[in-house]
Amino acid sequence: MSVTAAAGFRAAGISAGLKESGKRDLALVVNDGPLDVAVGVFTTNRVVAAPVRWCREVLSGRRGPTNRARAVILNSGSANACTGPRGAADTAATAARVAELLADFRPGTAADSVLVCSTGVIGVPLDMPNLLDGAATAVASLQDGPEAGHDAATAIMTTDTVSKEEALHLDGWSIGGMIKGVGMLAPGMATMLCVITTDAVVDADAAQSALSRAAARTVNRINSDGCMSTNDTVLLLASGASGRVPVADEFDAAVQELLGRLGRRLVADAEGATHDIAITVTGAVTEAAAEAAARTVSASNLLKCAVAGEDPNWGRVISQLGTVPEAVCPFDPDAVDVAINGVTIYAHGALGADRSTVDMTPRETRIDIALNAGDAAATVWTNDLTHGYVTINADYTT
Amino acid sequence: MSVTAAAGFRAAGISAGLKESGKRDLALVVNDGPLDVAVGVFTTNRVVAAPVRWCREVLSGRRGPTNRARAVILNSGSANACTGPRGAADTAATAARVAELLADFRPGTAADSVLVCSTGVIGVPLDMPNLLDGAATAVASLQDGPEAGHDAATAIMTTDTVSKEEALHLDGWSIGGMIKGVGMLAPGMATMLCVITTDAVVDADAAQSALSRAAARTVNRINSDGCMSTNDTVLLLASGASGRVPVADEFDAAVQELLGRLGRRLVADAEGATHDIAITVTGAVTEAAAEAAARTVSASNLLKCAVAGEDPNWGRVISQLGTVPEAVCPFDPDAVDVAINGVTIYAHGALGADRSTVDMTPRETRIDIALNAGDAAATVWTNDLTHGYVTINADYTT
Numbered sequence: 001m002s003v004t005a006a007a008g009f010r011a012a013g014i015s016a017g018l019k020e021s022g023k024r025d026l027a028l029v030v031n032d033g034p035l036d037v038a039v040g041v042f043t044t045n046r047v048v049a050a051p052v053r054w055c056r057e058v059l060s061g062r063r064g065p066t067n068r069a070r071a072v073i074l075n076s077g078s079a080n081a082c083t084g085p086r087g088a089a090d091t092a093a094t095a096a097r098v099a100e101l102l103a104d105f106r107p108g109t110a111a112d113s114v115l116v117c118s119t120g121v122i123g124v125p126l127d128m129p130n131l132l133d134g135a136a137t138a139v140a141s142l143q144d145g146p147e148a149g150h151d152a153a154t155a156i157m158t159t160d161t162v163s164k165e166e167a168l169h170l171d172g173w174s175i176g177g178m179i180k181g182v183g184m185l186a187p188g189m190a191t192m193l194c195v196i197t198t199d200a201v202v203d204a205d206a207a208q209s210a211l212s213r214a215a216a217r218t219v220n221r222i223n224s225d226g227c228m229s230t231n232d233t234v235l236l237l238a239s240g241a242s243g244r245v246p247v248a249d250e251f252d253a254a255v256q257e258l259l260g261r262l263g264r265r266l267v268a269d270a271e272g273a274t275h276d277i278a279i280t281v282t283g284a285v286t287e288a289a290a291e292a293a294a295r296t297v298s299a300s301n302l303l304k305c306a307v308a309g310e311d312p313n314w315g316r317v318i319s320q321l322g323t324v325p326e327a328v329c330p331f332d333p334d335a336v337d338v339a340i341n342g343v344t345i346y347a348h349g350a351l352g353a354d355r356s357t358v359d360m361t362p363r364e365t366r367i368d369i370a371l372n373a374g375d376a377a378a379t380v381w382t383n384d385l386t387h388g389y390v391t392i393n394a395d396y397t398t
Numbered sequence: 399m400s401v402t403a404a405a406g407f408r409a410a411g412i413s414a415g416l417k418e419s420g421k422r423d424l425a426l427v428v429n430d431g432p433l434d435v436a437v438g439v440f441t442t443n444r445v446v447a448a449p450v451r452w453c454r455e456v457l458s459g460r461r462g463p464t465n466r467a468r469a470v471i472l473n474s475g476s477a478n479a480c481t482g483p484r485g486a487a488d489t490a491a492t493a494a495r496v497a498e499l500l501a502d503f504r505p506g507t508a509a510d511s512v513l514v515c516s517t518g519v520i521g522v523p524l525d526m527p528n529l530l531d532g533a534a535t536a537v538a539s540l541q542d543g544p545e546a547g548h549d550a551a552t553a554i555m556t557t558d559t560v561s562k563e564e565a566l567h568l569d570g571w572s573i574g575g576m577i578k579g580v581g582m583l584a585p586g587m588a589t590m591l592c593v594i595t596t597d598a599v600v601d602a603d604a605a606q607s608a609l610s611r612a613a614a615r616t617v618n619r620i621n622s623d624g625c626m627s628t629n630d631t632v633l634l635l636a637s638g639a640s641g642r643v644p645v646a647d648e649f650d651a652a653v654q655e656l657l658g659r660l661g662r663r664l665v666a667d668a669e670g671a672t673h674d675i676a677i678t679v680t681g682a683v684t685e686a687a688a689e690a691a692a693r694t695v696s697a698s699n700l701l702k703c704a705v706a707g708e709d710p711n712w713g714r715v716i717s718q719l720g721t722v723p724e725a726v727c728p729f730d731p732d733a734v735d736v737a738i739n740g741v742t743i744y745a746h747g748a749l750g751a752d753r754s755t756v757d758m759t760p761r762e763t764r765i766d767i768a769l770n771a772g773d774a775a776a777t778v779w780t781n782d783l784t785h786g787y788v789t790i791n792a793d794y795t796t
Contacts, residue, residue, distance in 0.1 A: 044721075045717060045720040045721055046719075046720040046721070046722070046724060046731055047716050047717055047719065047720030047731045048720070079713075081713065081717070082713060082716055082744065082747065082748070082749075083748070083749075084732075084747055084748030084749070085748075086748075121713065122713025122714075122716065122717060123712065123713045123744070123749060229717060230716075230717045230720060301699065301783075301787075301791070302791055305787070305788055305790075305791035305792040306791065306792065308788065308792040309791070309792030311792070314521065315477075315479070315480060315519065315520025315521045316520075318445050318480055318520065318628075319443060319445055319479070319520060319627060319628045321444075321445065322443040322444040322445030322446070322628060323442075323443055323444070324444070326444060333444055333445045346480065346521070349480065349482055350480065350481070350482035351480075351481075351482075351521060384792075385699075385788060385792075386788060386792070387785050387788050387789075389699075389703070389788075390703055390706065390783060390784060390785050390787075390788055391785075392703075393699070393700055393703035393704065393707070394703040394704065394706040394707030394709070394783075394784070
């Protein structure tokens with residue numbers, strides 16, 4: 001159901017000739033209102049692509065009204081990153097063209113109400129003739145059914161092997177979304193483009209608060225390969241078309257649930273992965289400390305290789321855990337327990353149960369680290385490191 | 399020539415039956431004086447193996463005199479890490495046995511003058527009967543020629559494919575060393591055991607200062623796979639047997655040169671690597687900022703895969719560079735230049751020379767990042783990420 005699950009949205013996903021394969025490569029999501037609330041969270045990379053700069057300017061009110069947008073256009077095939085002034089001009093021209101095309105539907109739609117996202121190879125300029133022609137095709141193809149949402153989710157795929165869509169239907173209102181991303185998944189945000197739409201009646205402050213909190217606990221806790229993108233963007237658009245005003249807690253929970261599900265779809269499709277690894281740290285002094293410890297462990301190539309080889313190598317957990325600065329996450333190394341897939345094979349600084357009793361065959365691998373230093377917990381997701389990852393990233397320019 | 403290049407040292411490398419393969423697995427280095435100066439630098443991991451705790455206690459004066467040691471015994475086959483109180487007792491028993499065996503050579507040699515190093519699998523207790531028997535064999539095998547140094551360097555190998563020895567002969571004095579390590583090479587120190595010996599007349603303060611400075615600029619700037627060991631140890635022993643007192647600058651430079659050469663040997667033998675990558679950041683505001691930026695870029699699995707595929711993917715350099723916090727390393731992303739193997743393919747925030755002109759075939763790959771923000775520079779070494787790395791680390795417990 002994706003971005004068309006909520007009332008008030010139409011979408012399209014077409015082939016504009018940006019991908020050599022001829023596959024769908026241009027997605028459009030239009031908010032028909034009555035509201036045009038839009039909020040976002042973005043990569044914390046200091047090197048950001050032109051479309052990220054554009055979106056930040058649009059939403060922050062540096063161009064037109066704050067936190068308002070009527071459409072998002074997303075292309076795959078080029079990230080439009082590190083493309084200099086030309087890249088910025090191309091993004092602005094894309095937004096202007098979409099605004100012009102949409103003016104018949106909603107009079108007064110200006111370039112500063114169109115968000116732009118790009119994904120693909122860094123340093124390759126956009127093919128603007130094809131993109132601008134494609135924008136017209138996309139506008140002409142806009143529909144509000146599930147197929148249109150699926151087409152849009154397909155058009156933003158790069159090395160994704162499946163499209164990624166989720167939706168929730170709540171008490172008289174809905175929220176849905178699409179996401180893409182398979183590599184370069186890391187803190188502060190998995191490499192991704194994500195568009196979430198809702199027909200709930202919410203204001204920009206509530207939407208931003210819900211999105212920021214949800215991102216911090218979901219997509220920002222995925223660390224597939226330690227590489228952060230220049231283009232990460234998560235957008236939330238609200239049409240208000242349901243007429244329902246959810247209570248804040250209900251809305252916050254729905255956004256977190258949806259973004260959590262979308263994030264898990266990323267993990268499940270990560271490049272070359274054969275195991276999804278949930279690293280949960282409990283007994284930390286604060287949630288931030290637990291997250292830092294889990295994130296550090298998630299970055300170990302040695303551990304990720306061990307899981308690929310279905311080896312419950314707790315030594316690689318412990319040695320990586322020991323690199324978390326004490327000021328960030330205090331604990332006593334001799335008080336730590338480590339369980340892998342439910343078997344506590346390291347207990348209070350010494351050998352625990354026999355490692356041969358750990359079943360490493362399930363795709364979902366659980367590594368539970370009890371610090372025994374406090375009451376806070378956090379989970380960070382990563383993947384195993386396989387020959388497939390090396391093949392994908394050594395043999396193709398992405 | 400290794401640890402026997404300098405006068406006043408004898409060494410042995412024998413098979414004690416600690417490795418299933420039957421290969422050499424126990425090394426001994428003895429300082430016959432007249433001095434018995436010893437200093438060390440160690441892993442900054444909070445989880446440290448029993449032998450690291452022992453060495454720190456011996457050198458810091460918590461056991462016997464400060465910065466004095468007459469011998470180092472090193473085993474492969476087990477890291478004696480995460481082995482609890484038993485591991486600590488085993489290390490102490492090893493030192494006591496070596497002291498006893500050496501008492502005939504140098505009366506008064508006590509356990510607290512014997513350093514102990516271990517490398518191998520984490521969480522596996524030492525095979526003490528074989529180790530103690532082997533210690534006697536090693537003492538009986540001690541010699542001062544190059545073959546003995548080579549045997550010792552061979553006995554500390556784990557998945558190393560070659561032994562690693564270097565020596566420098568200076569103005570009437572010598573310095574030499576052996577090193578091991580191929581994976582788990584990361585900040586703060588490449589995973590390694592390293593023993594350096596010199597016949598220069600130096601005091602402990604001068605030796606510690608030279609070793610700490612050299613380690614910071616050499617082995618601590620290797621980041622092969624981002625994983626820090628529990629056992630990293632670099633020891634420097636001085637016999638004073640040459641009778642020569644080098645000036646401080648000469649001694650410092652020699653230690654740095656030797657440790658730099660030994661570190662490069664680690665990089666060249668890193669697990670599965672087909673390219674050694676020197677990431678040099680210039681134009682930083684401070685050397686620490688340059689090092690932080692180079693270290694961050696060195697951690698990119700995507701970049702390491704690209705180099706394995708001989709793809710000059712500067713986008714993966716720039717996107718990783720952008721994750722360095724501005725407070726740590728200030729620079730303007732639009733002022734950055736990136737050259738790969740001498741070709742500036744990214745210039746001041748935009749496309750530079752044609753990437754097809756970059757020759758990626760040499761084993762040594764140079765990535766030069768000019769921040770254009772200051773005058774400081776630093777180089778961090780890493781390796782490409784290959785199928786070989788995954789095979790070694792997914793298929794074996796190490």
